[in-house]
Amino acid sequence: MGLKEIRTQIGSIQSTRKITKAMEMVAASKMRRAAERMNASRPYATKMRQVVSHMASGHLEYKHPYTLEREEVKRVGYIIISTDRGLCGGLNTNLFKKAKQGIADWKEQGVEVDIAVYGGKALNAFKRYGVVAEAVGLGDRPELTDMIGPIKVMLDAYAEGKIDRLFMVENEFVNSMTQTPRATQLVPLVADDLEALDYHWDYLYEPDSKEVIDALMQRYIESLIYQGVVENVACEMSSRMVAMKSATDNAGDMIDKLQLVYNKARQAAITQEISEIVSGAAAVE
Amino acid sequence: MSTTQLDVVSAEEELFSGTVKEIFAPGSMGDLGITPGHAQLITTLKAGELRYITEEGNMASLFVSGGMMEVQPTVVTVLADTAIRAADLDEKSAEAAKARAEAALEGKDPEDLDYEALQAELEAAKAQIQMIHKIGNTLR
Numbered sequence: 001m002g003l004k005e006i007r008t009q010i011g012s013i014q015s016t017r018k019i020t021k022a023m024e025m026v027a028a029s030k031m032r033r034a035a036e037r038m039n040a041s042r043p044y045a046t047k048m049r050q051v052v053s054h055m056a057s058g059h060l061e062y063k064h065p066y067t068l069e070r071e072e073v074k075r076v077g078y079i080i081i082s083t084d085r086g087l088c089g090g091l092n093t094n095l096f097k098k099a100k101q102g103i104a105d106w107k108e109q110g111v112e113v114d115i116a117v118y119g120g121k122a123l124n125a126f127k128r129y130g131v132v133a134e135a136v137g138l139g140d141r142p143e144l145t146d147m148i149g150p151i152k153v154m155l156d157a158y159a160e161g162k163i164d165r166l167f168m169v170e171n172e173f174v175n176s177m178t179q180t181p182r183a184t185q186l187v188p189l190v191a192d193d194l195e196a197l198d199y200h201w202d203y204l205y206e207p208d209s210k211e212v213i214d215a216l217m218q219r220y221i222e223s224l225i226y227q228g229v230v231e232n233v234a235c236e237m238s239s240r241m242v243a244m245k246s247a248t249d250n251a252g253d254m255i256d257k258l259q260l261v262y263n264k265a266r267q268a269a270i271t272q273e274i275s276e277i278v279s280g281a282a283a284v285e
Numbered sequence: 286m287s288t289t290q291l292d293v294v295s296a297e298e299e300l301f302s303g304t305v306k307e308i309f310a311p312g313s314m315g316d317l318g319i320t321p322g323h324a325q326l327i328t329t330l331k332a333g334e335l336r337y338i339t340e341e342g343n344m345a346s347l348f349v350s351g352g353m354m355e356v357q358p359t360v361v362t363v364l365a366d367t368a369i370r371a372a373d374l375d376e377k378s379a380e381a382a383k384a385r386a387e388a389a390l391e392g393k394d395p396e397d398l399d400y401e402a403l404q405a406e407l408e409a410a411k412a413q414i415q416m417i418h419k420i421g422n423t424l425r
Contacts, residue, residue: 037297044294047362051327051355116382123389133382134389144296144367149382152375203355206314206328215329216353219296219364226296 003269006262010255017251023087024244030140031176031237037141038173038230045227048220054203055213056189062210066187066217070164075112077154077163078103079186081170081228082122083236084137089243091171091179091235092121098181099169103129114163116150118229132157140237142229144222151225155218158187170228171235177242179235186221287321289358291337293347295365300347308361309336310354319356326356332420335363374416377409 056067080099082092103113116133117123123134133150157163166187171179184190205212291308293301308319311333330353336346352365 040298041296043292043299044296044364047292047294047355047364051353051362051364116386123386127390131386131390133379134386135382136385145378148375149378149380152379153382156379202325204324204326206312206326212327212329212353216327219353219366223296 003262003265006258006265010258010262013251013255013258017248017255020244020247020251024241024248027237027241027244031234031241034140034230034234034237035173038227038234041223041227041230045223048216048223051216052189052220055216062213064213064217065159066189066221069188073111073164075114075163076106077114077116077157077166079116079150079154079166079168079225079228080118080122080126081168081225081232082117082119082125083232084120084139085236086121087243088236088240091239092125095169095171095181096122096125098183099126102167102169102183114154114157116154118147118150118225119232138229140233142226142233144226147225147229148222151222155187155221168225168228170232173231173234173238176238179239184224186224288340289319289321289323290360291363292361293335293349293363293365295352295367297367300365304340305337306340306342307338309334310363311335311349312354317354319361322358323356323361325358326354328354328356330354330363330365332416335365374409374412377412381406381409 055064078099080095082095086092103115106113113129114132115126115129117126117131118135118138120136123131123136133153135146135150138146154163154166158166165185167183168186169181169183172182173179288304288306289308291301291303291305292299306321308317310317310319310328311331313329313331316333317328330349330351332350333348334346335349336344338344347365349363349365350367352363355362355364
């Protein structure tokens with residue numbers, strides 16, 4: 001390799017490193033904000049869970065369909081939450097592996113699967129499975145308003161009996177270094193998620209218990225999805241931060257190596273020139 | 286005088302948390318006044334003004350675009366909606382989500398997919414504007 005080529009290559013790696021470094025820092029600051037949003041949405045979900053637990057354990061004449069387990073499962077729904085952009089390490093790949101595993105297990109039992117996706121990456125990955133609803137381009141500050149569509153499609157399908165169970169697959173934010181894909185059952189509600197209560201009074205319902213419970217259940221599921229999406233943003237950012245950090249480090253190593261090659265080549269050229277001059281001078285004498 | 290703990294939370298953030306003497310909420314069956322020691326109640330809320338009298342005796346208010354309110358004798362929790370919700374608006378966003386998925390499956394370019402989805406979005410926006418006007422009128 002000529003000296004000039006090595007120099008250009010070093011230059012190009014240096015500018016790549018600048019970009020990855022910048023992306024790393026942007027992701028780090030976005031991660032902090034995403035984690036804050038994740039925490040900000042917790043009180044709502046916690047409170048929802050308390051109220052829903054209470055109603056589930058109450059002795060109401062109206063049992064909401066989400067609290068009833070269906071015996072025969074013919075078709076299930078999956079809501080898959082991914083990122084819109086790449087360059088975030090193996091985050092999406094691992095998530096899709098988990099989702100595909102779950103889907104394959106159901107298909108083996110002869111159960112059909114309907115899929116709704118959040119995020120462009122999931123849309124591309126699950127296109128060939130058939131996607132019934134999607135919402136992409138939610139951005140770094142996802143808003144519940146933009147998420148309602150797919151949730152409603154799936155919950156309507158459940159209410160109509162088209163699907164008998166609904167799952168959500170998203171990444172769990174363990175800490176900034178670790179994110180693990182997780183599949184949770186949304187509907188019917190899993191009893192473990194609900195808190196055991198030991199008191200026996202019941203609420204007054206206005207307008208009536210059915211209407212209140214219907215509205216509450218819908219919002220409960222929506223809040224779970226919202227949390228999933230927000231958590232996934234936090235995962236995306238931290239995963240991108242780690243991926244970009246290692247890219248930056250690798251670029252540094254590569255530059256060091258190339259610099260060494262460059263120095264050697266330069267030294268070799270100088271040595272050669274000197275020896276040529278010396279032998280030239282010797283020939284003249 | 287006794288007080289009640291009031292928490293107003295939405296899916297996206299906590300809006301208010303503190304002790305209050307009295308709460309006036311826009312219940313879907315009519316406005317409600319809640320004083321400490323109220324019986325356990327769950328009600329849906331319609332869009333409107335949530336007013337409360339703080340411990341110091343000041344009146345303060347928040348706008349809620351609907352939601353739920355859970356009342357217990359010493360704790361009141363308002364689970365506020367973040368968006369204007371109405372059955373037909375939900376329906377539209379569901380249809381839009383479906384339409385987008387179908388368009389994506391047909392392999393259309395996302396740039397030019399969406400005359401219909403745009404139309405639906407436009408209609409949703411229009412409906413929302415109407416809703417806002419309606420709310421504005423009721424508040425006046």
